[in-house]
Amino acid sequence: MTAAPAADAPPAIELRGISKAFGPVQANRDIDIAVARGTIHGIIGENGAGKSTLMSILYGFYRADAGEILIGGVPTPIPDSQSAIRAGIGMVFQHFKLVQNFTVLENIILGAEEGAMLAGSMARARRVLADLSRDYELDVDPDALIEDLSVGHQQRVEILKALYRQAEILILDEPTGVLTPAEADHLFRILRGLRDQGKTIVLITHKLREIMETTDAVSVMRRGTMVATVRTAETSPEQLAELMVGRKVLLEVEKGPARPGRVVLEVKGLRVRDAQGVERLRGIDLHVRAGEILGIAGVAGNGQSELLQVLGGIARGTGEAWLNGEPLDLTGRRSDGRSRRAQGIAHVPEDRQHLGLIMDFAAWENVAFGYHHDAAYQANALLMDNDALRREAQGKMERFDVRPPDCRLPAKAFSGGNQQKIVLAREIERNPDLLLIGQPTRGVDIGAIEFIHKQIVALRDAGKAILLVSVELDEIVALSDRILVMFDGRIMGEADPGAADERALGLMMAGVAAGAPQGAA
Amino acid sequence: MERMPGWADVVLVPLISLIIAFAISGAVIWAIGESPVEALTVMIEGSVGSTYGWGYTLYYATNFIFTGLAVSVAFHAGLFNIGGEGQATLGGLGVALASLFVPWPHWSLALLGAATAAALFGAAWAAMPAWLQARRGSHIVITTIMFNFIAASLLNYLLVNVLRPPGSMDPASARFPETTNLPGLDAVLGLVGIPFSDATPANVSLLIALAACALVWALIWRTRLGYQIRAFGKSERAAVYAGISPVRITMWAMVISGALAGLMAVNTVQGEANRLLLNSVEGAGFIGIAVALMGRSHPFGVLLAAILFGFLYQGGAELALWTSIPRELIVVIQALVILFTGALDNMVRQPVEQAFLLLRRKGP
Numbered sequence A: 001m002t003a004a005p006a007a008d009a010p011p012a013i014e015l016r017g018i019s020k021a022f023g024p025v026q027a028n029r030d031i032d033i034a035v036a037r038g039t040i041h042g043i044i045g046e047n048g049a050g051k052s053t054l055m056s057i058l059y060g061f062y063r064a065d066a067g068e069i070l071i072g073g074v075p076t077p078i079p080d081s082q083s084a085i086r087a088g089i090g091m092v093f094q095h096f097k098l099v100q101n102f103t104v105l106e107n108i109i110l111g112a113e114e115g116a117m118l119a120g121s122m123a124r125a126r127r128v129l130a131d132l133s134r135d136y137e138l139d140v141d142p143d144a145l146i147e148d149l150s151v152g153h154q155q156r157v158e159i160l161k162a163l164y165r166q167a168e169i170l171i172l173d174e175p176t177g178v179l180t181p182a183e184a185d186h187l188f189r190i191l192r193g194l195r196d197q198g199k200t201i202v203l204i205t206h207k208l209r210e211i212m213e214t215t216d217a218v219s220v221m222r223r224g225t226m227v228a229t230v231r232t233a234e235t236s237p238e239q240l241a242e243l244m245v246g247r248k249v250l251l252e253v254e255k256g257p258a259r260p261g262r263v264v265l266e267v268k269g270l271r272v273r274d275a276q277g278v279e280r281l282r283g284i285d286l287h288v289r290a291g292e293i294l295g296i297a298g299v300a301g302n303g304q305s306e307l308l309q310v311l312g313g314i315a316r317g318t319g320e321a322w323l324n325g326e327p328l329d330l331t332g333r334r335s336d337g338r339s340r341r342a343q344g345i346a347h348v349p350e351d352r353q354h355l356g357l358i359m360d361f362a363a364w365e366n367v368a369f370g371y372h373h374d375a376a377y378q379a380n381a382l383l384m385d386n387d388a389l390r391r392e393a394q395g396k397m398e399r400f401d402v403r404p405p406d407c408r409l410p411a412k413a414f415s416g417g418n419q420q421k422i423v424l425a426r427e428i429e430r431n432p433d434l435l436l437i438g439q440p441t442r443g444v445d446i447g448a449i450e451f452i453h454k455q456i457v458a459l460r461d462a463g464k465a466i467l468l469v470s471v472e473l474d475e476i477v478a479l480s481d482r483i484l485v486m487f488d489g490r491i492m493g494e495a496d497p498g499a500a501d502e503r504a505l506g507l508m509m510a511g512v513a514a515g516a517p518q519g520a521a
Numbered sequence B: 001m002e003r004m005p006g007w008a009d010v011v012l013v014p015l016i017s018l019i020i021a022f023a024i025s026g027a028v029i030w031a032i033g034e035s036p037v038e039a040l041t042v043m044i045e046g047s048v049g050s051t052y053g054w055g056y057t058l059y060y061a062t063n064f065i066f067t068g069l070a071v072s073v074a075f076h077a078g079l080f081n082i083g084g085e086g087q088a089t090l091g092g093l094g095v096a097l098a099s100l101f102v103p104w105p106h107w108s109l110a111l112l113g114a115a116t117a118a119a120l121f122g123a124a125w126a127a128m129p130a131w132l133q134a135r136r137g138s139h140i141v142i143t144t145i146m147f148n149f150i151a152a153s154l155l156n157y158l159l160v161n162v163l164r165p166p167g168s169m170d171p172a173s174a175r176f177p178e179t180t181n182l183p184g185l186d187a188v189l190g191l192v193g194i195p196f197s198d199a200t201p202a203n204v205s206l207l208i209a210l211a212a213c214a215l216v217w218a219l220i221w222r223t224r225l226g227y228q229i230r231a232f233g234k235s236e237r238a239a240v241y242a243g244i245s246p247v248r249i250t251m252w253a254m255v256i257s258g259a260l261a262g263l264m265a266v267n268t269v270q271g272e273a274n275r276l277l278l279n280s281v282e283g284a285g286f287i288g289i290a291v292a293l294m295g296r297s298h299p300f301g302v303l304l305a306a307i308l309f310g311f312l313y314q315g316g317a318e319l320a321l322w323t324s325i326p327r328e329l330i331v332v333i334q335a336l337v338i339l340f341t342g343a344l345d346n347m348v349r350q351p352v353e354q355a356f357l358l359l360r361r362k363g364p
Helices: A051-058 A081-086 A104-109 A118-136 A151-164 A181-196 A208-214 A237-245 A304-311 A337-343 A352-356 A363-367 A386-399 A416-428 A446-461 A473-479 A502-509 B006-031 B036-048 B051-076 B084-101 B107-136 B140-163 B185-191 B205-222 B224-234 B236-241 B246-273 B284-294 B299-322 B327-343 B345-362
Strands: A013-022 A025-035 A040-045 A066-071 A089-092 A169-173 A200-205 A217-222 A225-231 A263-273 A279-289 A293-297 A318-323 A345-348 A434-438 A465-469 A482-487 A490-495
Touching: A013 A051, A025 A051, A025 A066, A025 A217, A025 A225, A040 A051, A040 A181, A040 A208, A040 A237, A051 A169, A051 A200, A081 A089, A089 A151, A104 A118, A104 A151, A118 A151, A118 A181, A151 A169, A151 A181, A169 A181, A181 A200, A181 A208, A181 A502, A200 A208, A208 A237, A217 A237, A225 A237, A263 A304, A263 A465, A279 A304, A279 A465, A279 A490, A293 A446, A293 A473, A293 A502, A304 A345, A304 A434, A304 A465, A337 A345, A345 A416, A352 A416, A352 B236, A363 A386, A363 A416, A386 A416, A416 A434, A416 A446, A434 A446, A446 A465, A446 A473, A473 A502, A482 A502, A490 A502, B006 B036, B006 B299, B006 B327, B006 B345, B036 B051, B036 B299, B051 B084, B051 B185, B051 B205, B051 B224, B051 B246, B051 B284, B051 B299, B084 B107, B084 B140, B084 B246, B084 B284, B107 B140, B107 B205, B107 B246, B185 B205, B205 B224, B205 B246, B205 B299, B224 B236, B224 B246, B236 B246, B246 B284, B284 B299, B284 B327, B299 B327, B327 B345
Parallel strands: A040 A200, A040 A217, A089 A169, A169 A200, A293 A465, A293 A482, A345 A434, A434 A465
Antiparallel strands: A013 A025, A013 A066, A217 A225, A263 A279, A263 A318, A482 A490
């Protein structure tokens, strides 16, 4: 077994020799891990390293092929999530499992009701909730509807749900992905409070900073195996990153100074309403120059997606926009993706699995996606030239290091990072004047992140304009030449990435205008 | 994800489903005191045991190829066109009008004209629900099935009040002129020296059906429109991202689907009846759904499934004629085949898939 944190008492969780295969893929191989009671234990690893599989085994979603689970030193088989809950394990998923039109209280008792009538359980839950809220700084209004709560508060409801079920062990899967820095700080205060009361916390994340700031011990997974468990105090981010990928990686993006040229994209007074009539963009003014990367920072859901969609021709809006001085049609017949591409805009969408790729299509078919009107893809007036497409796809996949480099595999057979490389290869190699790119490295492993960042910088250096949207503040700061912060459909202010202070950015992201002239609501 | 080989997906799984369906049918026949072996013998001999049997089997299969292709094209666009019945009804009207009111000098020109009219009428009938779905959001399953009833009523009205020859008591159009009559399959096969029964309704439309299979295959997998139809069918949101217009693709897919369903009428109205009857479609529009499901929306699969259902139709008729097995049981057998090859597809597919994975892991 690897070095477990010293403890006299049996560890809260001990996994011995856990293995799990999906078909020919060995997701977990002979995993040993011990999590000491009353600690925050981080589990870190690249995408596909097997973290989620391991936790799903612990929570009873999957059954391990081999190995055993000990809870508090007692062998405990966990065939389903009910058993996990009985064993005192609570799980907070990355995507919350809350009923949107139920109140906090109703969500908390859901599945833990006592008897046929709700009144008794509700009253009991209300008392317990009041205690929990007081003890752990977990204040939420028990009668608020989930849909009215911020993401940070919804996450607290998930934690309360687990505590209400008397969880002694709390597993959190990528908990900060949707939070502002301030909300994340609050979450970590809550977690430390829970630890100090004797709870055991398992934190799954790919963010090294969170591991370093919050955890007592950290286990690193790589390709289905547990490569090391170390005390956080005795390690460094560089060492962890190296353990994760098995080689040194650059945490910083290498790029020279930008040489901004003429204005490529100009946007004035852009407004967008969603299907429910809610205004998602409330008057956006911005411009992007040739040879620069404009980063849009902000917590997810503050209008960044709509900005990309309306510029990419997916959604419609009002206001004015020009590309190279030519007006963009925001409402009429030419407000579609085909016209945008014809005008020189390429778009790497935020949601590559539902927008950027057809998952059932082969990689070579996806390479034509959006550009299927290109005459180069036609063999004659009637038929498409599939051979030419396959040749082109093969070339793109080799240049963008897509693995495996087999253009006949369907898109869904590739990992997230390799899917993203297929989209990038398609959009970047079109040599667009403006590249719209959303969440370029979401769900992408570290090795691929580095590659993707390099490609974006290379396109900038080729004199193209790039509009980057990401919820990863580190990524925005590392890549951008200028940063705009969005909050509630408006630009809160501009920041210089060289001098960017994460706290100041965080405040703007939370809607506090830091002396920003445009931001005043 | 590892997959099982293509041939297992396309051939093995449907074959196993079919065997199960036949086994249960056999058990039912045995349970009502008849001999399953005898029943199967009658069915096989009656449908494929002679060129006469083959003629009927292929005649039915021709209908099912057209309607199966129609459903398949819509499926590829993610649209469930269950209006094949109504579109084929309107196709029949097109055939009748073209045959009755244009003086065709030769059957080949009459075939061309009638087929064009059938396709246009079927396409127009499908275009209306398509437009309602694309522009107004009315669900195409609801509208196409309602259009079936409208088509039936419309035809009823036209036959009774407009197309019925004076003095006739029969709600049917006048007989088409001799020059529009299509050569039978015996004449076609005679050209290459294959003797074939001349007493069957199978006719030259079978060749059009086969050509339609090839054309639909090329459309779906080799053209830009087919690419857009498939992309739209897999993900409407992604299609919009790629600049594919949902309205345009919905219209195109349904118009092509309706045209294929309409073409079925060439076989029944011009090829067999030589006049427009009240119910010349006889449920083939609905059988097309089963054919498309079983054929996995692939034209070659549709061809095989259409021949199978042609066999079931003809074999079933023979069964009713020569044995005391009630006619209803034939419907049961057909239903079992649809159930196992369509609805319960996964029940067979999953174990077969697992068996393949197991074999592969043990192998090299």
